[in-house]
Amino acid sequence: MKAAIVYFSLNGNTDFTAKKIADKTGADLIKLTTVKAYPTGYWKQMFWGGKSVVMGEKPKLEPYTFDADKYDMIVFGTPVWASTFAPPLKTFILENKDKLKGKRFSAFTCFTQGGDEKTYKKLKEILGIDELSAVLGLADPKDKPAPDNENKINAFCEKLNSL
Numbered sequence: 001m002k003a004a005i006v007y008f009s010l011n012g013n014t015d016f017t018a019k020k021i022a023d024k025t026g027a028d029l030i031k032l033t034t035v036k037a038y039p040t041g042y043w044k045q046m047f048w049g050g051k052s053v054v055m056g057e058k059p060k061l062e063p064y065t066f067d068a069d070k071y072d073m074i075v076f077g078t079p080v081w082a083s084t085f086a087p088p089l090k091t092f093i094l095e096n097k098d099k100l101k102g103k104r105f106s107a108f109t110c111f112t113q114g115g116d117e118k119t120y121k122k123l124k125e126i127l128g129i130d131e132l133s134a135v136l137g138l139a140d141p142k143d144k145p146a147p148d149n150e151n152k153i154n155a156f157c158e159k160l161n162s163l
């Protein structure tokens with residue numbers, strides 16, 4: 001099974017996780033970048049990022065290559081923003097709605113406190129599916145390394161590799 005990891009990361013935690021998963025599964029990495037950058041600094045990010053979610057924004061993305069025919073599985077990676085996925089994923093999903101038909105999906109989230117389950121629910125809604133094949137949630141894995149994170153990443157990758 002060939003997988004693509006489609007992800008957005010503002011501060012590197014999701015990026016850190018995506019690269020580990022790619023190393024362990026051989027999945028291709030497709031990193032989403034917005035044309036207009038979100039600001040730096042905690043409060044500015046909370047304000048503008050939160051607004052972006054609440055307003056239902058679909059921020060324009062820098063060009064990316066997604067050759068859908070190559071993949072059976074799409075693994076979405078996102079920070080949890082206001083208990084849902086970050087808006088750049090929304091842009092990607094809506095831009096590729098037809099290409100995503102018939103694929104299997106998994107997801108991983110990075111968060112500070114939680115909101116991962118709600119994020120998976122929202123992802124399933126926008127994708128129009130009932131189940132994600134595998135899920136993984138980690139609390140700020142780059143900024144606050146936890147001893148168990150590697151085991152969780154390994155379990156997620158083993159599941160992906162077994163599909």
Ligand SMILES: Cc1cc2nc3c(=O)[nH]c(=O)nc-3n(C[C@H](O)[C@H](O)[C@H](O)COP(=O)(O)O)c2cc1C
Nearest residue numbers: 009010011012013014049079080082083112113114
């Ligand atoms: C706009 C915004 C909203 C956030 N909302 C949540 C939230 O609802 N729950 C939570 O636990 N963390 C929340 N966070 C924290 C991030 O999900 C967390 O720090 C994540 O690890 C960041 O991933 P990144 O480094 O890949 O951007 C939020 C961060 C931002 C910028």
